[in-house]
Amino acid sequence: MTDLFFQTQRLCVGYDGKPLIEGIQIGLEQGEILTLIGPNGAGKSTVLKSIAGQLAPLGGTVYLDKRPADRMTKAQLARQIAIVLTSRLRGEMMTCGEVVATGRYPYTGYFGLLSEADRQIVEEAMEMVHMREWKERPFSRISDGQRQRVMLARAICQQPRLLILDEPTSYLDVRHQLEFLSLLQKMCRKMGLTVIMSLHELELAAKVSDRVCCLKGRYVDRYGRPEEVFTGGYVSSLFGVSLGSYDEINGGMELEPALGQPQVFVIAGAGTGRSVYRRLQRKGIPFATGILFSNDLDYPVAKALAADCIASEGLEPMGEALFEAARQRVDACGRVICCRERFGALEEANGRLLSYAKSRGKEIEEPWRK
Template sequence: MDSYYFYTKRLCVGYKEKAVIKDIEISLPKGEILTLIGPNGAGKSTVLKSIAGQLKTLDGVIYLGKTALTDMKVDERAKKMSVVLTEKIKTEMMTCEEVVATGRYPYTGRFGILSKEDKRVVEEAIGLIHIEDIREKDFAKISDGQKQRVMLARAMCQEPEILILDEPTSYLDVKYKLEFLSLLQEMRRKKELTVIMSLHELELAERVSDKILCLKGEYTEKYGTPGEVFTEGYIKGLFDMTKGSFDEENGNMELEPVKGVPEIFVIAGGGTGRPIFRRLQREGKAFAAGILYENDLDFPPAKALAVNVIGAKAFEPMAAELAEQAKQIIDQCGRVICTRKNFGSFEMMNKELLDYAMKTNKRIEIYEIQKGMK
């Protein structure tokens, strides 16, 4: 284990001597991001609190370097590890800068008096997390996204080697989610910071993590890189999905498709069909789609939402029999929607389908994403 900075051996966590998860095996080099995923109640927060020392472990050992956490004194651990959990702190008339400065508690002693070095670290943390513009504002009066950034700066004031975060993107809008996770990656690169956190957003977990730990039941389900974890069908089983779908390859999540005989045929491609597919699903209308290359942006949502999808192998000319299949479906449909104004040289078969629909007097709707219905 010499090559790993953080690792556990047969870790068992739980409450009041009752195990929640057993035999947790984690191994992380310094400067990697580990994300815990799993259904609600799977034990993600329990694992994080146990690693942070807020819950007593029932069995096993947690190591930082070659030292077991249980062998570290409280102040030594506070200098190595910083924790940001979901509980919101209560402040009275404290500026954001003052909240950040409380992160120096492992170094300031019982009176909390900041030295010149402490002030330098506070200043560095404020700059690192880019909160200069709110440093003088009342912490209680800023947005949740801003508070999360302040708490991250506070954590960085401890100059930790490892950061523990429980659902850090909860209650944040998409702007702050992306900014926050980008900051974690920035700190990993600049500070070689190791991060262990839980996330609900699977698509973000897949993008930001070096390793992923999947929790379900008494034992860990899977541990590995995003590529090793996000394999076809795995997430659906992990979360016991009975409705809708999740495409592990690209992070697409779709609602349950409308079943039945397709009444609409959609000619799309290049991502132009996705809003149409989802609109038809919302309207409860069964549809078919094609011809779509299997590497096209429209193929995953069409596969999830359409009754029939006619797919073509990527980087090859569309086979003639695909057009015949599509025409047979068009014959059964009363309406054809086309989201393309122009067709590439490899897509002329779709132009042929549109011409066929016109010749057979189908109701045609040409839809341009930026201009609306025509």
Template structure:
């Protein structure tokens, strides 16, 4: 099974946003990237998924340097769910999910019976059967997010990169999607790296947390190790004493999600 390893990775847009980042995500593990807006979480994910070129350092997909993999080879190993909205014209949800099979279908994109089965399984896993034949542009944001997650699942990845997968969703959609992600990591041994703003979900979903602050990785550890008042105050520039009160509420809330 594949994993992600970054060594002294520097990422940014001409100017470094995050410097000298070293971390790894193992098969079956969910790593949550946390930090304030603009701290560089999405920049790291976009670099891993080749939407941005890394500035320096090394990035490994399994034992391979990422640059050595073709786009198709990478697509067979890694799927992504990013914050950018897609706008497919006149496509059903089934057809959108089927886009996840394109690394396996060749240039013409014809689906075999096995491909269609994989698509149907992915749709069922996220509970989107009721919208499978509906126009993707005519369903709710929560339903679209389910469909996009199904597309990532249909790709049969060993690694999943998720950029704020629960943003702008109602609470039940958030819980449903995070539950599916947790199930995928455990049952399919997928390495998951995800950015997330909703800190209240992190103790229930993440095996480890990467905290980002001031242009670098501040700390890496379990949720229990990262979620201290002092750490939150440092990362989010809170007033002294604020962090402990927030931690108390987060830990109580997380008990409802496990």
């Protein structure tokens, strides 16, 4: 516990003396990324604000480098912690360069004039986020993705050791989300920056975070490495998902399945069935599917959407018992959709299933023929 750069002890946060979340115990080594996740209104922003010194904690202590943050002066804290918030920075009539330069505030003299060294740091920060050529551009006239990068450069200029970001990817498209998080990762590795942020995108949180902190109710529900946290249907329980499902391994969401007596049997496998499953779900048609290997790409989607799913363990030939079960389901369905063109040696049972369906005069649909 001695080499922790950032630590909270029994931190209690809230507004107007009313505690929102209590007993927050977080420990981070230098250069680590911590992500807060939790349902809307769980208090992610409140925790971030309290750590950043924007909101006085109701109890407990935040330690930076083993020093209690509440014993540091405003000027000392300004050199330790920088923030990137969701609320827009008011940058009326400012160029991007000027916005970035505001990060130098804790280091400049009485009138806030920039020295040559300060200017150099501003240039470097803008270079780092690939915004150098936008330096003279008005801050109000750039895109959301660029704005977020400028805000990151501004924070870097402040030369903090701890960076706090409140949902930094909210307004970004996929490309910019990836770019932004890669950039963040690079800073952590290169400069030993420690990051605490909140994210809505769980699949990104699972990939970028060294630690994840899950907020629910009045306490931290889980805290640990992402592989420890994102297991066993935890995400669904954290967010109280009752309609639809969340697949933690692949980070995919599926809507609520159409339940009831299956009307269609889907022969799938090797990732060919997913789009068919979703199409049937959209139309609200209950379906059965099989025979799938449990390590197939189709399997998590089938489990989420199918009324009935016949699955085979491991990489062995599909057994006779499974074939028999599947045959009964085919009998009960009026229609069969076969997504496969060919069947491999281990899944010869699926080939027999198709022949059987044809022999019983089932209506056969083969989407790959189109």
